[in-house]
Amino acid sequence: MAEYIVKENALKDFFKALTEGGKRRFLAPAEVSGKLQMIETDPEKVSLDFGNTHQSPKSAFFPQTEKLMAFHKDTAKSDPFVYKPLGLDETAPMVLFGLRPCDARGLVVCDRVFQNNRFTDPYWKSKYESAVKIGLACHDPRPACFCTAVGGSPFGEAGLDAIAFVRDGGLALKTLSAEGGEFLKGLSGLESAEIGAELAEKKQAAEAGMPGPLDQSKVAGAAVMEIYNQPHWKDTADRCLNCGTCTFVCPTCHCFDIQDEQNEKGGLRMRNWDTCMSWLYTVHGTGHNPRPTKTERMRQRFMHKLKYIPMKQDGACGCIGCGRCVTLCPVNIDIREVARQMNG
Amino acid sequence: MTSLPDLNQKIQSAAKRLLAEGKAEVVIGCRQGTTPMTVAPIFCRTEDDCNQLIWSNFAKINLATYLPKYPGKVAIIAKGCDARSAVGQVVEKQIERENLYIVGVACGGLVDVEQIQAREPRPIRAAEEDWATIKLSGDGWSSSLPKEDVLRRNCKTCVSRTPEGVADELIGEPTEALPADDYADLKALAGQSLEEKMAYFKGLVKNCLRCYACRNACPLCYCPVCFVDETRPQWLGKSQDEMDTFTFHLLRAFHCSGRCTSCGGCEAACPMDIKLREFNRLLDEEVQKDWNYLPGLSWDQTPPLTTYRPDDEADFIK
Amino acid sequence: MSEFEPKIVAFFCNWCTYGAADLAGVSRLDYPPNFRVVRLPCTGRLNPKYILEAFKRGADGVWISGCHPGDCHYIAGNYHARRKFMLLHHMLEAVGLEPGRLHFSWISSAEANKFQEIAREVVEKVRACGPNVNFRKAELDLGLPEVA
């Protein structure tokens, strides 16, 4: 594990160096139409002073609309009406700077879905595994932040190749993975330094104001149907609008819809984010809907985050505590409150 | 002016009385949220529930949204806009008048949390409110803002801050209605080039995620199957195509024309802070100009699109 | 360069304009062939989404025509439609639709001459607007390499 500092006046050089001379696409928190987002940006425009990006960074690996394949209809040419994959060969690898540790953990949860026990999603994998992910620790978690309650930390390291934190006069960095160490070695702007003590101190300070662990022991021990049939779901569902905001901003919501579009020349198959809050999401061709009302749909989301994902991912919580859904829910359905109710 | 604690007290006792008298099985109102500057709608069925009821400047969505889906007798703690929407739903025969009890509460306008955050970028750990002031505090600091400075845009042109005339009972001292929207900005825009108009309206929705939170938060959007969810044919593509998104917003607004009460619930629900009401205002302006109609102000109104006059003027029709 | 030939989607009421188009044909009144007709039972049946859908799919113009006010086969369908048209027309022009793209008319089944005249006018006005760029969905970018 190598440790470095980057002086303030060397920051821009360092960010430029991260692109490896333009070979990598550089993504960092930057403002786009009034919102801070993790986007491909100019190294000059990186923001270091922020709570968190407005939306989660999952879109870097799993864009809201992603073309999967295309076909043409020209019967004079070869292979008409045969789909050919798109976007797998030419994708330039990414380097992400400024991932919050909660979001990096969210990507790990997604990764275990996109690369599950039976199938590997090549569109995700080609982007995710080639990316270098450099985190930026949180010094000043926001009121709705609760990563510490679900097993994370504002200085958490999961899913990251290196973690940085802001200090007087610049940044400090610690590499976390072999790939991260290899990638950062010798980059312009970096100076070797001992930062261990400072990191430990800052980590402790940041965690001090944060909530303690959210007890999910009963949820973990209970049968699915026991939690599913709890009476509190109806109360929460009363006020849920099924608007889906929570799913669109969630770093671990990975559901999508596959759609075809075509014109006279050919067609595309693409995937678009979808939401379990939608009536259309589960409705069968026959009109039967296995989740007919908002109660089932709202319950599905919380069961998925807090019961199903832990069951499928060795106990790892499907919620990583970024607080986006808590802040943006128009009717203040707070996942922490729901988690407490589920735990009895 | 009634103080907020007083107002809350009155709301709570009204709610308890309604439950006790059997005038309602449930009273829908607001309670304190779990984070600063949030409130949560609450469905009160017990006295304990009623004790949580509050009036807050931070209320977000229009509570009438819940009414068409609610089967029984229901009371609603309603600001002017909530009450107007509820009346609209009765007029549109989505709910029965006998099943609805409106507890009207005088409103001095709601605040826009986004504007507060723009003025106060530090993490806000707590917020206190009274009728005219918002007090904020964080790690080692505190400040206060006049509510007037951070009012929601729709609240600045509210013609029915107090649901007088339609409420079954009224709590608080009636607040004066404000001058109606003069649509000055839209009138100015109308004089600009087609390109400028298009750029403005397409620009408004370029961040749209198509989550349809605006639709779900809207008290007018009670269709069993929304046109965006229709599949045969599928009217709208599901991708982030600009025109699909734009069409959604045009049709959403069109479906609300002559019905929108400018509650701002759509904008409050939008996770991307899109100024959705700009589309609605376009049509509101026309509805008022052509038919002088404001929805939700009385029980016996006829919505303009359900009727006609033989002499409706439409000189663009050849 | 050859002159731009617009594609126009026309929504005609079954009881009047559709008949007028028929009569114009039988009467050998020539009119431009740039529109494709969708027959409706009444203009009241016209959902605004049809108009937007037509533009979205690349129509350069849309023309809606029904019975004169007072002459509706269903008594008041066109009166109701007129109110919808007033709002829709206002909204689309307010958001930047060229005024010459969207046309409304009342043409009874006897008015073959009016039909001919308005058909010509509609086509010319849409032609003057040029191809619909702003209200159509972007061409699909198939991203396929040219295959032999």
Added chain:
Amino acid sequence: MHNPYLPYPVRISSLRIETEDKNLRTFKFEFLNPADEDKFAYLPGQFAELSIPGQGEIPIGIASSPTEKGFVMFTVNRVGQVSSYLHNMKVGDVMGIRGPLGHPYPLDKLEGKNIVIIAGGFAVTTLRSTIVWMIQPENRPKYGKITFIYGARTPGLLCFKDDWSEWQKRADIDVHVTIDREAPGWDGLVGFVPTVTKNVCPPPENTAAIICGPPVMIKFTQPVLEEAGYSHDDIIMSLENRMKCGLGICGRCNVGPEYVCKDGPVFTLSQLNQLPREY
């Protein structure tokens, strides 16, 4: 890297109208690239996404058996956008199939057992595959007595008539085909599937049941099997839900923690008892 979203291109090699209401058609597909047939190695009970360029995909159970070479076969009910489009396609048209997806029936675990296969209506597809597979000379000795109960509303709604009339002639499989009420020209069984099951199902000892059919048939057949003493571990069902990816990623077929596509569609009744009824 294998791309599980990419369908194998296939050509419709034959199609047949399966039922009198014309809502069911059986399609046989041949692979455009012969090598894909080996890659598409499946077992009875699995499904595939029928993928029509420009239209979309539908998950359909595979009706052919892997022992039938040179084609894969699907019987499709006309319901939605894609299936309606497919019903209008012709022999020779090119489309795609993607799979095989899901888990097959637990054929290895069933070895040494008596098998009762209960089907209703067009849900018989993957069960046809199972029977064809089981009665192959190399597979038949692995199983005990095989009983097949199949019902439909009318004779004209019974699928795969050629197949089951052949099986009726065999000594190594007990075939009971029934229709709901008397119909001219029908001299077979009359009665609902649960009643027939009650009369002919073998004793539960060392026996497993595989059931596929409309919800109402399952609702009334399940108690019959329970009464006969079948344990919930020995009642095997196949679920269907709206699906898109078929890979356990896109989320919509979730039933509790399980994805119908990736972890199912085959579940035992005792597994289903642990799950919400969101299917």
